[in-house]
Amino acid sequence: MSDLKYLFEPRGVAIIGASHNPEKIGYQVVDNIKNGGYRGGIYPVNPRGGRVAGIDACGSIFEVVGDVDIAVIAVPAVHVFDTVKGCARKNVKHLVIITSGFSEIGNTSEEKRIVAFARDHGMRVLGPNIFGIYSAKARLNATFGPQDIRPGGVSIVTQSGAIGISMIGKSKIENIGLASIVSVGNKSDIDEADLLEYIMDQDDSKMVLMYIEGIVRGEHLVEALVKATKKKPVVVIKSGRSKRGAMAAASHTGSLAGTDEVFDDIVKQCGVIRAEKIDEALDLCRFLADAPKPTGNSSVIITNGGGVGVMAADASEKYGVGLYDNQVALRDAFGGEVPDFGSTKNPVDLTGAATAKDYDGALGVALKDKRIGSVICLGCETSMFDAEKFAGVVTKKYDAYKKKKPIVFSVFGGEAVEKGISRLRREGIPIFGDVYDAVSCMGALYSYHRDREHNSGVIPEVNFDERAVKGIVGAAKAKGRHFLFAHEAQEIMGAVGITVPRSRVARDIDTAVKCAQDIGYPVAMKVVSKEIIHKSDVGGVLLDLDNDDEVLAAYESIMHSCREAVPNAHIEGVEVAEMVQSGVETIVGARRDRAFGPIVMFGLGGIYVEVMKDVSFRVYPLSTVEAMSMISETKTYPLLLGVRGDERKDIDSVVSAIMKLGAVIKGCPDISDIEINPLMVYDQGQGIKAVDVRILLGGDNS
Ligand code: COA
Numbered sequence: 153m154s155d156l157k158y159l160f161e162p163r164g165v166a167i168i169g170a171s172h173n174p175e176k177i178g179y180q181v182v183d184n185i186k187n188g189g190y191r192g193g194i195y196p197v198n199p200r201g202g203r204v205a206g207i208d209a210c211g212s213i214f215e216v217v218g219d220v221d222i223a224v225i226a227v228p229a230v231h232v233f234d235t236v237k238g239c240a241r242k243n244v245k246h247l248v249i250i251t252s253g254f255s256e257i258g259n260t261s262e263e264k265r266i267v268a269f270a271r272d273h274g275m276r277v278l279g280p281n282i283f284g285i286y287s288a289k290a291r292l293n294a295t296f297g298p299q300d301i302r303p304g305g306v307s308i309v310t311q312s313g314a315i316g317i318s319m320i321g322k323s324k325i326e327n328i329g330l331a332s333i334v335s336v337g338n339k340s341d342i343d344e345a346d347l348l349e350y351i352m353d354q355d356d357s358k359m360v361l362m363y364i365e366g367i368v369r370g371e372h373l374v375e376a377l378v379k380a381t382k383k384k385p386v387v388v389i390k391s392g393r394s395k396r397g398a399m400a401a402a403s404h405t406g407s408l409a410g411t412d413e414v415f416d417d418i419v420k421q422c423g424v425i426r427a428e429k430i431d432e433a434l435d436l437c438r439f440l441a442d443a444p445k446p447t448g449n450s451s452v453i454i455t456n457g458g459g460v461g462v463m464a465a466d467a468s469e470k471y472g473v474g475l476y477d478n479q480v481a482l483r484d485a486f487g488g489e490v491p492d493f494g495s496t497k498n499p500v501d502l503t504g505a506a507t508a509k510d511y512d513g514a515l516g517v518a519l520k521d522k523r524i525g526s527v528i529c530l531g532c533e534t535s536m537f538d539a540e541k542f543a544g545v546v547t548k549k550y551d552a553y554k555k556k557k558p559i560v561f562s563v564f565g566g567e568a569v570e571k572g573i574s575r576l577r578r579e580g581i582p583i584f585g586d587v588y589d590a591v592s593c594m595g596a597l598y599s600y601h602r603d604r605e606h607n608s609g610v611i612p613e614v615n616f617d618e619r620a621v622k623g624i625v626g627a628a629k630a631k632g633r634h635f636l637f638a639h640e641a642q643e644i645m646g647a648v649g650i651t652v653p654r655s656r657v658a659r660d661i662d663t664a665v666k667c668a669q670d671i672g673y674p675v676a677m678k679v680v681s682k683e684i685i686h687k688s689d690v691g692g693v694l695l696d697l698d699n700d701d702e703v704l705a706a707y708e709s710i711m712h713s714c715r716e717a718v719p720n721a722h723i724e725g726v727e728v729a730e731m732v733q734s735g736v737e738t739i740v741g742a743r744r745d746r747a748f749g750p751i752v753m754f755g756l757g758g759i760y761v762e763v764m765k766d767v768s769f770r771v772y773p774l775s776t777v778e779a780m781s782m783i784s785e786t787k788t789y790p791l792l793l794g795v796r797g798d799e800r801k802d803i804d805s806v807v808s809a810i811m812k813l814g815a816v817i818k819g820c821p822d823i824s825d826i827e828i829n830p831l832m833v834y835d836q837g838q839g840i841k842a843v844d845v846r847i848l849l850g851g852d853n854s
Contacts (some may be wrong), residue, residue: 154435156342156350158245159278160287160332164219165294166213166244168235169251170196170204170228172270177250178226181205181284186849188286188293188301193218202680213238221245224284224294229253229262232280236266247407248294249280251271253336256281267340279344282335288321289331295320301321302775304329305352305358305441309335309344311365311840319363319430327578330437331357343369345376352380358441359385361433365413372747372770374422381423382534385440387601388419389427411841417769421778425596432589439582439593443558445601446525449474450501451594452482452518456506457532460564463587464528470588471595471604476524485521487830489514504534508541515545519553526558526594529588533565539572550581558597562590609775618649625822634768634850637680638727641826641845648812650828652842655729663706665730668703674731677706679714683721690717696731702729732843736791736801737830742772742813750781751812756788757830767778779807799835808832809840824848 168386169559171178182196183205194492196204203209210216213223225235225236229251239247247270254263263280270277286555288303295318302324308746316335331354331821334347342364351357360380366371380386390412398691419426427433451473455461468475470708475498476482486496488512500518501512509531516693518527546561553559554600561576561583561756563569584590623642624647636644642652654671657680658664679692687693691713694706703795710726739757744750748771755767768782783789783806792801812828825848832841 154265156246156276156346159285159342160250160350160354161290162246162292163193164195164218164220165190165222165224165292165295165391166195166197166210166216166220167204167224168197168213168239170198170209171226172200172202172204174200174205175295176226180751181206181226181250181294183299184295184299187299189291190293191291192813193220195220196401198645200829205472210456213242213244216242217242220464222248222285222294224248224249224250225280228579229259229280231270233262233266233721236270236275240269240275243277244263246276248278248282248284249758250282250284251279252281254280255340256266258672259619263338263340271341276342277340279337279443279635280340281313283317283335286330286333286336287433288329289354291643295333295335297321298324299724300324302329303331305356306361306437307331307354307357307359308333308361308363309336309347309351310334310363311339311344312363313337316361316428319361319434321446322430322434325578326345326438327432327580328432328441330451343373345369345372347839348373348376348386349382351382352376357384359387359437361625362386363386363388363433363622364388366610366615367747368610370418370745371771374723374748377419377422377424379639382604385436385596386423387425387427387433387436387440387596389433390415390419392480413765413767414748414751414769417782418751418771420603421770421774421782423600425600432570432592433583435584435589436596438580438773440597441582442554442602443582443597444555446558446598448522448525449598450475450476450525451528452524453528453530454502454511454514454518455530455532455647456500456502456504456511456537457530457536458501460530460532460587464530464562465499467591468528468595469586471592473528473591473595474598474601476833478523481523482709485517485524486514489517499530504532505536506534507536508538510551511542512545515549518550519557519559524557526597527560528591528594529559529560530590531565533563533569534766537565539563539565540656542576543572543576546576546581546583547579555824560584560590560594562587571764577727582606590759607799609777611773611775612811614811616649616812617647617821618819620644621816621820622822625691625820629822629849633682634848635682636847636849637682637724638678638690638845643825643841643848644816644847645828645842645845648811648816650812650842651839652845653730653732655727657725657727660726661704663682664707664726664728665700668700670695671728671730674698676726676729677703677710678729681714681718681721682724682726684714684718684723709790716801732832732841735832735834735841736794738806738833739767739827739829740786740806740809740813740831741829742810742817743826744817745819750814752782752814752817754779754783754806754810755786761829770820772812774811776807779810782810783807801833801834802836802839805840806831809842818844822849824850 171180196209492501737757741753750772828842
């Protein structure tokens, strides 16, 4: 599906709706294409003919003589379908529909009609509701954005037109070159994932920046992101955090999954770098597009101020930049560059007396030394600090080493310094006014290369008794139920191989006693009724029953309280279960997410799940390495490692449970949510126990 070559390298472009009026979009697109240096055929189409932006216009697309790979459509919405029909007859390959007035305002049927027709006739649709496409390779600026775009290594895919147009302007001021910028708008056909699949194989594109609002085909996007990040850095800005789906969800997994954290975790799983702000994203682009791979996690900070040095060390910890700490080697390397009252420890402090010459010396050492993987160079304005001369050193060193060793700069000071920063940034040097901005870029570079290696984990195959699971689910659905009873959920656990407490359902008092004797004391008893969901609230659960008499009394008490609290409830019986030994209480869940398909969750279990929100998510399938990273990023993880002399817990069994729940959700479309809370985790080798299992049916309920 990534055959978008002619979208980025068209041989001829028709602009339908090419206006004679320079203030109109149809005129501006023609003017931009012409002035951008595009060398293929430019064919303005206007029923009145004449000339548009100095080019002869055709009265209709049929009058165009050459091949038309792209038709840019800028006619009012009511005329778009007829225009598309004409394009089909002219064998156009790609439709770039700028026109607004479709699904974004509820006119979904017309949009669908256009896309269906286009696809039936072998055309792909970009848009509608977009500002167009820029492709440096073809020198094609088929947008109504700024005219003068600087070609370079960054590809931008944006859902928001306005933000995209502003990014073009901003990247120009910041001197960030673009390989392409594509607006996806309503993404009725071509979406971010399609574009990513194409861009990831283009050598001229060094990295990708995506601005995403809503995700439609999340599974496809995840696949494309995983592949793309193996080839080049991908930075994503995502806005639009819907909590509505979360409110409607019936399980913890669902309500927690509605938050932005899911997206955050999933992009992390894909090796994507997430930016919150546009400026931050552009800083990352500038740096990541050119920076070489660092050797080892061993950065050196060079500074003339102790304070900024400490800040940079803090920022390094925050953003995962390891600092080189072989003190002997540091003293040997920097001893000749640092005055006696300075420090060769990392941060290397040249002191407030440092001049540009001192920086030159220290940078020279750090950049040449093979043990040092990257350099963070900081400067504070002092009377000894000549901003002009410092800028000279920065330019010289950056030019000499930019392809060999990653380096970032941060300088803090008055007007001369500010001017110097702007000038150097325009020259493409990664220099920042804020230490944290500089170090966060370095951190992103390390994290990108770390993830590339880490993502190569193998995805294990998970087998379970699919027939048994589908049989239980089918029977419940046939009775019109949208959830499974506890004993049915337990049977499903049996079919997938997750241990549950021993239990049986008793339909009368004598059987209850018999069950308790068989299971072994102490036992717990719980009411079984589809009308009673919150059993404890109505006296439907009694724990720690030690003998026959307590079971007899408990049976009567449960029946009495439940009949009183929910008079119309049909009570099927009472579940008698083994009392579970305590362990680390975790929650493990899986659900079918509307955007991303099957997702799995792990976190702190118990009754405070939603208060603590100590959970992490991943899309399924995932590698065991990824499942481990999902567990280890929660605050619950140290409990599993064993705190205060406790034994390490059976983490492998937790990983296996996560995989099994994911496999069930993927393999059984009738199940929408599975959640085990608590999943008791015992000492290493002692396994896990799924104490309470909740299973919801009904496909997609996100
Ligand atoms: N074939 C070819 N040309 C046609 C045509 C057709 N079927 N129908 C109309 N035209 C010509 C018109 O004659 C006009 O040319 P002229 O100015 O020389 O007479 C030109 O196309 C434009 O048509 P017009 O009716 O004037 O429309 P418009 O320029 O006011 O608006 C759009 C057209 C597409 C720009 C407008 O409908 C729209 O959607 N605007 C929003 C775009 C947007 O914001 N997109 C998202 C950005 S992120």
